[in-house]
Amino acid sequence: MTTSDRKIEHLLLCVEKDVEAHRTYFGQRASGFDDVDLVHDCLPEINKKSLELELEFMGKKLRAPILIASMTGGHPDTKAVNTALSCAAEELGIGIGVGSQRAAIEDPSMEDSFRIVRDKAPNAFIYGNVGAAQLNEFGIDGLERAVEMIGADAMAIHLNFLQEAIQPEGNVNATGCLEAIKKVCTELSVPVIVKETGAGISHSQAVAICDAGAAAIDIGGLGGTSWAGVETFRAQKRGDMLSDHLGRQFWNWGIPTTVSIVESTISIPVIATGGIRSGIDVAKSIALGASVCGVALPLVAPALKGEKDVVDKLILIIEELKVAMFLTGCRTIEELGSAPVVVSSKTREFLEQRGFDTGRFARKKKIMERSN
Numbered sequence: 001m002t003t004s005d006r007k008i009e010h011l012l013l014c015v016e017k018d019v020e021a022h023r024t025y026f027g028q029r030a031s032g033f034d035d036v037d038l039v040h041d042c043l044p045e046i047n048k049k050s051l052e053l054e055l056e057f058m059g060k061k062l063r064a065p066i067l068i069a070s071m072t073g074g075h076p077d078t079k080a081v082n083t084a085l086s087c088a089a090e091e092l093g094i095g096i097g098v099g100s101q102r103a104a105i106e107d108p109s110m111e112d113s114f115r116i117v118r119d120k121a122p123n124a125f126i127y128g129n130v131g132a133a134q135l136n137e138f139g140i141d142g143l144e145r146a147v148e149m150i151g152a153d154a155m156a157i158h159l160n161f162l163q164e165a166i167q168p169e170g171n172v173n174a175t176g177c178l179e180a181i182k183k184v185c186t187e188l189s190v191p192v193i194v195k196e197t198g199a200g201i202s203h204s205q206a207v208a209i210c211d212a213g214a215a216a217i218d219i220g221g222l223g224g225t226s227w228a229g230v231e232t233f234r235a236q237k238r239g240d241m242l243s244d245h246l247g248r249q250f251w252n253w254g255i256p257t258t259v260s261i262v263e264s265t266i267s268i269p270v271i272a273t274g275g276i277r278s279g280i281d282v283a284k285s286i287a288l289g290a291s292v293c294g295v296a297l298p299l300v301a302p303a304l305k306g307e308k309d310v311v312d313k314l315i316l317i318i319e320e321l322k323v324a325m326f327l328t329g330c331r332t333i334e335e336l337g338s339a340p341v342v343v344s345s346k347t348r349e350f351l352e353q354r355g356f357d358t359g360r361f362a363r364k365k366k367i368m369e370r371s372n
């Protein structure tokens with residue numbers, strides 16, 4: 001199966017099947033968001049109509065702290081999907097990532113399905129995407145072509161060794177990966193985001209990624225789309241018993257998104273993806289340390305319908321975020337970053353066993369003076 005065929009198969013499986021992680025503890029989601037409470041402010045003393053959601057992220061202005069996470073391109077049928085997503089990003093003033101550009105680096109006739117994103121979103125923050133396992137194969141020249149293809153503001157290097165380990169054609173040689181990332185961070189013409197894809201990033205790897213020169217970390221935590229899950233369905237279709245078995249065993253493997261945000265919040269911006277399903281999840285992520293959030297799976301079905309459905313879905317998330325900000329008395333995204341949160345249950349246990357002081361989130365104070 002070609003890279004291009006695999007991309008369209010992934011997209012369709014994500015709408016036809018339940019591909020989310022489903023590890024629940026005491027009924028809580030695997031992402032850990034149900035273990036995190038924002039503290040209600042009964043006297044917010046701000047006007048909800050004066051909330052400011054804008055922020056500067058990696059040199060560009062976003063009208064809300066939301067990115068359409070890296071998803072697709074690389075098959076002719078994905079052009080319409082990327083059109084819907086990029087038109088929505090432009091309309092709402094948010095950022096957008098494209099899916100892995102591998103198919104277009106290997107076959108330039110696929111470039112169209114990526115180029116359309118810059119055509120339709122001339123002002124948006126757009127980031128490219130390539131797998132860590134392909135860095136040496138493509139070299140800096142290949143990556144510069146990927147940057148040029150979409151006028152990228154940044155390039156995401158994705159880490160997906162869980163998925164690679166489950167698919168029979170997977171690239172499981174992870175040696176030299178960090179060195180290759182370091183080289184790209186030093187030599188590429190745009191800043192680099194190092195991105196997981198559903199299994200999360202822990203503190204020591206976040207430090208290594210930061211030391212390698214990455215400009216941002218996308219933690220891609222456990223709790224949303226499970227790539228082991230997607231591979232399970234692919235394996236079942238072709239009757240591959242081994243991949244089917246491995247996919248089911250590792251369906252819920254990884255570091256929950258909430259935990260990974262805390263583990264990875266060091267000195268460079270953190271993008272939270274993996275199970276962001278509402279504006280309340282966005283607010284919690286930012287209060288835990290993330291700068292922005294990425295949403296993938298909830299936008300797949302709307303994107304297959306068209307721009308309006310994508311915009312409607314994202315507006316709901318933005319409106320939820322606004323209510324959460326109002327009810328925590330946070331007028332700006334910066335203030336939300338210092339909103340108090342209480343972390344309980346499994347997420348608290350996980351963080352405390354890993355040496356993090358969960359009490360510090362509950363004690364956090366707003367840093368900016370309020371104005372009415």
Ligand SMILES: Cc1cc2nc3c(=O)[nH]c(=O)nc-3n(C[C@H](O)[C@H](O)[C@H](O)COP(=O)(O)O)c2cc1C
Pocket residue numbers: 010011014069070071072098099100129156158195196197198220223224225273274275276294295296297298300
């Ligand atoms: C259909 C689909 C395709 C994806 N393709 C890519 C990809 O090519 N590169 C990548 O880095 N992540 C890819 N992802 C992962 C997302 O960017 C995101 O990290 C992950 O799905 C978790 O977010 P979610 O729970 O909102 O889906 C894809 C996700 C989906 C749903």
